[in-house]
Amino acid sequence: MNTERDSKDMVTRTLTDWQALSPKQRSVALEEAHAAAVASAGTGTFISIAEAGALSEGGSGALAGTPIAVKDNIDVAGLPTSGGTSYLKFSPDVNADVVTALRSEGAVVLGKANLHELAFGLTSNNGAHGPVRNPFDPSLSAGGSSGGSAAAVARGIVPLAIGTDTGGSVSVPAAFCGVYGLRPSTGRYPSDGVIGLSWTRDTAGLHTNSVADLRFVDELITGEGDSSANPQPKQIRIGISDAYLADLESTVGERFDEAVQRLRAAGVQLVSVDLADHFERTGEFNMTVVAYESAHTLISYFRGTGLSGLPDDLGATSAVTKSPDVAGVLGFIHENPVPASEYRRAATNRWQMRRQFISQLDAAEVQGIIFPTVPILPPPLGLDAEIEFNGTTRPIFDTLTRHTSPGSFMGMPMVTLPTGDPTQVPVGLTVMGRPFDDRGVLRISDTVSQVLRPTGDRT
Numbered sequence: 001m002n003t004e005r006d007s008k009d010m011v012t013r014t015l016t017d018w019q020a021l022s023p024k025q026r027s028v029a030l031e032e033a034h035a036a037a038v039a040s041a042g043t044g045t046f047i048s049i050a051e052a053g054a055l056s057e058g059g060s061g062a063l064a065g066t067p068i069a070v071k072d073n074i075d076v077a078g079l080p081t082s083g084g085t086s087y088l089k090f091s092p093d094v095n096a097d098v099v100t101a102l103r104s105e106g107a108v109v110l111g112k113a114n115l116h117e118l119a120f121g122l123t124s125n126n127g128a129h130g131p132v133r134n135p136f137d138p139s140l141s142a143g144g145s146s147g148g149s150a151a152a153v154a155r156g157i158v159p160l161a162i163g164t165d166t167g168g169s170v171s172v173p174a175a176f177c178g179v180y181g182l183r184p185s186t187g188r189y190p191s192d193g194v195i196g197l198s199w200t201r202d203t204a205g206l207h208t209n210s211v212a213d214l215r216f217v218d219e220l221i222t223g224e225g226d227s228s229a230n231p232q233p234k235q236i237r238i239g240i241s242d243a244y245l246a247d248l249e250s251t252v253g254e255r256f257d258e259a260v261q262r263l264r265a266a267g268v269q270l271v272s273v274d275l276a277d278h279f280e281r282t283g284e285f286n287m288t289v290v291a292y293e294s295a296h297t298l299i300s301y302f303r304g305t306g307l308s309g310l311p312d313d314l315g316a317t318s319a320v321t322k323s324p325d326v327a328g329v330l331g332f333i334h335e336n337p338v339p340a341s342e343y344r345r346a347a348t349n350r351w352q353m354r355r356q357f358i359s360q361l362d363a364a365e366v367q368g369i370i371f372p373t374v375p376i377l378p379p380p381l382g383l384d385a386e387i388e389f390n391g392t393t394r395p396i397f398d399t400l401t402r403h404t405s406p407g408s409f410m411g412m413p414m415v416t417l418p419t420g421d422p423t424q425v426p427v428g429l430t431v432m433g434r435p436f437d438d439r440g441v442l443r444i445s446d447t448v449s450q451v452l453r454p455t456g457d458r459t
Contacts (some may be wrong), residue, residue: 012156012209013029013156013159013209014159014208014209014210014212014213015063015066015159015160015208015209015213015216015217016210016212016213017159018063018065018066018159019062019066021065023065026064026065026066027065029065030055030065030067030108031052031055033067033110033157033158034049034050034052034055034067034110036155036156036157037049037069037110037111037152037157037158040152040155040157042133043132043133043135043138043151043155044114044124044126044129044130044131044132044133044148044151045069045113045114045132045133045148045151045152045155045157046069046111046112046113046114046148046152047072047082047084047111047112047113047114047115047129047148048072048079048080048082048111048112049110049111049112050078050079050108050109050110050111054078055108055110059106060106061104061105061106061107062105062106062216062220063102063105063106063107063160063220064105064106065106065108066106066107066108066159066160067107067108067109067110067157067158067159068102068107068108068109068110068158068159068160068161068162069109069110069111069112069113069148069149069152069153069157069158069160069161069162070099070109070111070112070113070149070161070162071112071113071115071119071146071148071149071161071162071163071164072084072112072113072114072115072148073115073118073119073164073194073195074096074098074099074162074164074193074194074195074204075090075092075094075095075096075099075193075194076092076095076096076099076109076112077092077093077094077095078109079109079111079112080112081112081195082112082128082129083115083117083118083119083195083301084114084115084116084117084118084119084126084128084129084145085117085118085128085320085321085322086128086129086320086322087309087310087311087320088302088305088307088310089307090305090307092193094193095193096190096192096193096194096204097190097192097193098162098189098190098193098194098204098221099162099193101190101220101221102160102162102217102220102221105220107160110152110157110158111152113146113147113148113149113151113152113161113163114126114129114130114132114147114148115132115144115145115146115147115148115149115163116144116145116147116169116323116326117321117322117323117326118195118197118298118317118321118326118330119144119145119146119164119166119169119195119197120145120197120294120326120329120330121144121145121323121325121326121384121397122143122144122145122167122168122169122172122396122397122400122401123141123143123144123147123379123381123383123384123396123400124141124142124143124144124145124146124147124148124173125141125144125323125381125382125384126322126323127321127322127323127324127326128322128323131381132144132147132148132151133151133381134151134176134177134378135151135154135155135177135178136154136177136178136378136425136426137378137425139380139381140176140378140379140380140381141176141378141379141380141381141383142154142173142176142177142378143172143173143174143175143176143177143374143378143400144169144172144173145163145164145166145169145173146161146163146164146165146169146170146173146205146207147173147176147177148161149161149162149163149170149173149207150163150170150173150174150176150177150179150181150207151173151177152207153177153179153207153208153209154177154178154179159208159209159213160206160207160208160213160217161206161207161208162204162205162206162207163181163204163205163206163207164194164202164203164204164205165183165202165203165204165205165408166197166198166201166202166290166408167201167286167290167401167404167405167408167409168374168400168401168403168404168405168408169205170182170183170205170206170207170416171183171373171404171414171416171428171430172373172374172400172401172404173207174207174373174416174418174428175373175374175416175418175426175427175428175430176374176378176426176428177207177426178418178422178426178428179207179208179209179418180207180208180209180210180211180213180214180415180416180417180418180449181205181206181207181214181414181415181416181428182205182206182208182214182218182413182414182415182416182438182442183203183205183404183407183408183413183414183415183416184203184204184205184218184413184438185203185411185412185413185435185436185437185438186200186201186202186203186408186411186435187203187411188203188222188413188436188438189203189204189205189221189222190204190221191203191204194301195297195298195301196294196297196298196301197290197293197294197297197298198289198290198293198294198297199293199297200289200293200347200350200411201289201290201293201408201409201411202297203411206218210449211415211417211442211445211446211449212446214415214442214445215439215442215443215446218438218439218442222438224438224439226439226443228439228443230443230446230447231443231444231447232267232447233263233266233267233268233447233451234266234267234268234269236268236269236367236444236447236448237268237269237271237365237366237367238263238268238269238270238271238366238367238368238369238370238431238444238448239270239271239272239273239361239364239366239368239369239370240260240270240271240272240273240369240370240371241272241273241274241275241278241369241371242272243275243276243278243279244275244369244371244372244403245371245372247375247390248372248375248376249375249376249377249389249390251377251425251427252372252374252375252376252377252427253372255372255419255420255427256371256372256419256427256429258419258420259370259419259420259429259452262451262452263370263448263451263452266451268448268451271364271365271366272364273360273361273364273366273369274360275357275360275369278353278357278406279402279406281349281353282353282405282406282409283398284349285345285346285349285350285409286405286409288338288342288343288345288346289343289346289347289350289409291333291336291337291338292337292338292340292342292343292346294314294333295313295314295333295334295337295338298314298317299311299312299313299314299317313334314330314331314333314334315330315331315334315335317330317334318330318331318334323384324384325384325385325397350409350410353406353409353410354410354411354412354435357406357410357412358434358435361433361434367433367440367441367444368431368432368433368434368437368441368444369431369432370429370430370431370432370448371403371429371430371432372403372427372428372429372430373403373404373416373427373428373429373430374400374402374403374404374428375389375399375402375403376389376399376400377425377427378425378426379396379400383396384396387399403430404430407430407432410435411435412432412433412434412435413432413433413434413435413436413437413438413441414430414431414432414441415430415431415441415442415445416428416429416430416431417429417430417431417445417448417449417452418452418453419452419453420452422453429448429452431444431445431448
């Protein structure tokens with residue numbers, strides 16, 4: 001595996017950079033972005049790209065003329081929605097509302113980003129459209145399921161991409177591609193016009209080149225601005241749990257230790273928080289919720305398109321799904337339906353766990369916790385079932401989602417930041433806080449990111 005990034009493929013342009021361009025410069029830059037998207041065909045970043053003649057400068061607004069990418073399980077009027085499949089070819093007449101929020105500010109949707117088929121996986125090794133290749137090393141996974149969204153930002157094609165997250169699908173690609181990711185509190189962003197898996201866990205999320213850009217776009221979507229200054233490092237009191245540090249790949253552990261040392265040296269107060277049963281409770285009930293809800297959400301979307309010939313249950317969906325891992329899990333769910341009694345028990349546990357986590361933060365008097373986003377480095381493409389890790393063979397899905405699943409299960413806001421030397425293999429650090437304290441988590445993350453990378457350099 002390569003250990004250093006090829007910088008010529010990694011040009012960074014933030015939203016602030018786009019806003020500083022004159023209208024003429026922005027028009028030229030938009031054309032360049034479109035050409036870059038077309039040229040990225042061999043990387044698996046996009047499933048569909050808008051025709052050059054269909055691009056407009058987006059009108060007025062805070063994002064006027066700024067190109068964005070949208071994950072291809074989110075409806076965009078004028079572009080097909082495939083969900084990463086070979087059989088769904090839906091042409092929506094209207095945008096998902098989260099897309100409208102940005103298009104109404106002048107954003108230009110450059111294309112639909114590739115993903116793990118039906119967003120049901122973490123590697124973005126798509127059997128229908130090909131894998132999303134990691135911008136750092138094309139032999140590695142970009143993470144998933146929003147791999148194309150993170151890769152489009154990491155490759156410098158767009159400064160902003162919309163993804164979705166059910167169990168880590170924004171956070172994991174952000175970590176593997178070395179960009180910034182926001183998984184907002186569940187229910188905070190509009191959820192219509194999305195091929196969903198879980199109504200209690202799904203949310204749209206963001207990939208950008210800085211925390212400042214995450215904050216800016218989050219305000220555009222929610223209207224929740226704030227005039228509060230970022231906290232100084234010494235004003236931050238953040239938790240660390242041994243539960244997140246017990247089983248890490250060595251490079252991940254070393255990178256997280258370096259980040260902790262930097263934060264301590266800057267004055268951040270790091271407090272031990274006991275989350276010992278965090279993973280056990282998540283593991284017991286996590287997939288019960290998704291299995292029960294996905295049997296309803298996927299078929300509901302198919303029926304809502306009005307198209308004939310689409311699958312009418314998960315068994316039929318499995319039969320036409322090209323990615324073996326996704327076909328397998330869909331078939332398993334169909335053949336082993338979750339009883340309503342088990343779902344009710346899992347849903348109750350989710351609320352109990354959420355309240356317990358808030359109490360644990362309150363008891364430690366911390367604003368949130370930090371942890372390595374993923375316990376391993378980006379795995380080679382093609383490892384979709386198992387991976388060798390610390391001397392044992394592990395299920396890759398459980399390994400990649402181990403750290404992000406509890407927060408996604410509880411519906412907590414999470415911001416993922418790149419750490420360490422940007423020329424080295426990407427490793428992410430995630431800041432997780434209380435539900436609907438997204439703006440507070442973003443402010444803390446902004447300060448943390450400036451401590452970890454004072455220049456803001458990602459390339």
